[in-house]
């Protein structure tokens with residue numbers, strides 16, 4: 001039985017547990033139908049030209065894990081931003097772990113999707129937002145059909161959340177292969193501020209495939225900082241589908257740090273719905289071995305006087321593969337748009353590859369739109385400069401890589417996180433210098 | 438200390454240096470002057486180990502060791518320092534972190550432990566004060582957005598920290614205002630001793646009022662065509678290079 005067929009029959013089993021009168025039921029049914037029609041994307045789909053899911057679909061994944069899950073805090077503490085106080089939503093093999101989490105209902109809601117879906121007091125929010133910005137591509141539909149658990153975060157108007165919220169998905173390896181589909185809904189009220197960190201982490205070397213969907217709604221003047229840490233083991237793959245809907249005067253920034261995992265596909269979609277919105281997408285990708293990371297971004301400008309900034313840096317060693325596909329759409333009424341896209345890559349080894357493709361669809365005439373993509377080797381003069389000061393070739397290279405990636409970190413607003421990422425980068429590229437990290 | 442014998446070096450089959458002979462002894466200051474494009478920076482880079490240039494003939498000895506084929510970092514570990522005519526910008530790495538790395542890498546090559554943090558800090562403080570460099574400046578990214586003069590001063594700061602045996606200063610005076618020139622010259626003079634040497638590349642006699650050379654050489658078309666004492670620099674300042682060309686024919 002193919003994985004697709006297995007999922008379709010799992011859905012029939014799932015349906016038995018569902019409340020038939022809920023509006024969600026129709027959404028699920030429609031979604032599974034859509035997935036059934038479209039199936040998993042293949043290389044024939046333009047958007048998947050450079051990334052194949054074929055080998056990822058072979059293992060016999062468990063779709064639900066019923067095995068016991070024991071994760072000790074001391075073993076996973078390092079994956080939390082433990083230097084500071086945070087809210088935490090922790091899921092182990094797709095199931096909520098109250099023991100590792102720290103939720104709240106005090107003015108803001110940081111809790112579970114399962115609770116939000118089942119309790120009537122959340123019904124208005126679910127009806128107003130759930131699945132309202134997600135696209136109906138097959139992978140998102142697959143997630144929608146199986147929506148069960150994930151983060152539910154609702155920040156009321158004018159609330160500045162005083163500490164970051166961490167969403168962490170662990171997988172234990174209790175199953176030989178596991179398929180996970182977290183579903184997150186984040187609603188940030190008018191003039192509210194929030195910082196969120198998302199991480200997927202496998203604790204074993206068993207196969208993990210995650211198909212995650214996150215919807216973020218930023219109401220007027222809201223401020224959202226979202227950080228994705230992708231530093232998983234080499235048997236874990238992630239398809240991240242993130243949708244951001246921005247009302248006027250909002251600022252939404254997503255930083256994606258892709259250092260690990262077997263295959264990672266980031267579908268990051270921004271929809272601007274009001275004037276003076278600012279969308280920022282930044283990423284550092286550092287790969288080695290046969291790792292494959294595909295950044296597929298979309299910024300959809302529909303209103304005038306808005307900005308978008310994309311800055312992705314990539315360092316590719318050994319036989320790793322990077323893909324950057326950045327699409328910017330500027331609708332006819334979206335005049336005076338400043339859309340900036342930059343993608344700089346360094347290929348460290350001859351066998352590494354990068355496929356980069358900017359796609360601009362501009363229907364307005366008064367638009368400032370710039371995009372640039374570079375694929376470079378090391379700057380010989382800079383290398384000589386460092387070496388002439390006594391720094392060895394390997395260290396000099398590492399220092400230049402570090403310097404190259406480092407500029408993306410300037411906009412990271414949580415100092416402890418910045419330090420963490422700095423250390424990860426330094427480790428990853430083997431700089432052992434006298435750094436005060 | 439530095440002995441260059443019949444050095445020919447260039448790029449893609451074209452010789453830029455065409456038979457350089459130079460002998461710099463410990464305790465000496467040599468100045469090299471010459472028209473634009475004559476090969477001064479090339480000579481400096483080749484001595485520091487820039488691999489881009491092919492050495493087609495000749496030899497470079499440093500303290501009686503042939504270093505012609507040596508890596509640039511190894512030469513640095515042996516005490517050769519080049520102050521760049523155009524220092525390179527390295528965003529994301531602070532001046533302090535950079536110099537710490539350079540010092541500790543050099544120490545490592547000599548089998549020494551990292552310099553203790555307190556000692557490093559004191560040294561940074563002292564040298565920065567000597568060169569009148571604001572401490573805030575040291576936490577900025579290396580050379581990024583530095584003015585021309587700031588870059589040069591920062592090169593001399595690194596030299597002061599690394600305490601080289603042979604300092605090659607490639608047009609360090611260009612871009613410095615008069616006060617900065619004095620500060621920088623003072624920094625170089627402080628380093629000078631019987632055990633080390635300085636090779637100055639400059640277009641202006643003015644620098645040589647502050648750092649007094651024992652010898653002045655004129656480099657033209659990749660050759661040293663005339664050598665003399667500091668009086669030669671005055672003559673060049675006054676008359677330019679044409680008379681040397683005429684003298685040659």
Ligand SMILES: Nc1ncnc2c1ncn2[C@@H]1O[C@H](COP(=O)(O)OP(=O)(O)OP(=O)(O)O)[C@@H](O)[C@H]1O
Nearest residue numbers: 448453471472473474475476477478479480489522
């Ligand atoms: N990387 C290079 N590629 C091509 N030509 C080069 C390169 N480096 C040096 N040259 C050439 O070699 C010659 C000598 O250059 P060099 O920089 O050594 O001159 P210089 O004496 O330092 O001049 P200036 O006084 O202007 O600094 C010049 O003709 C220059 O164009």
Ligand SMILES: [Mg+2]
Nearest residue numbers: 477478479522
């Ligand atoms: Mg020069």
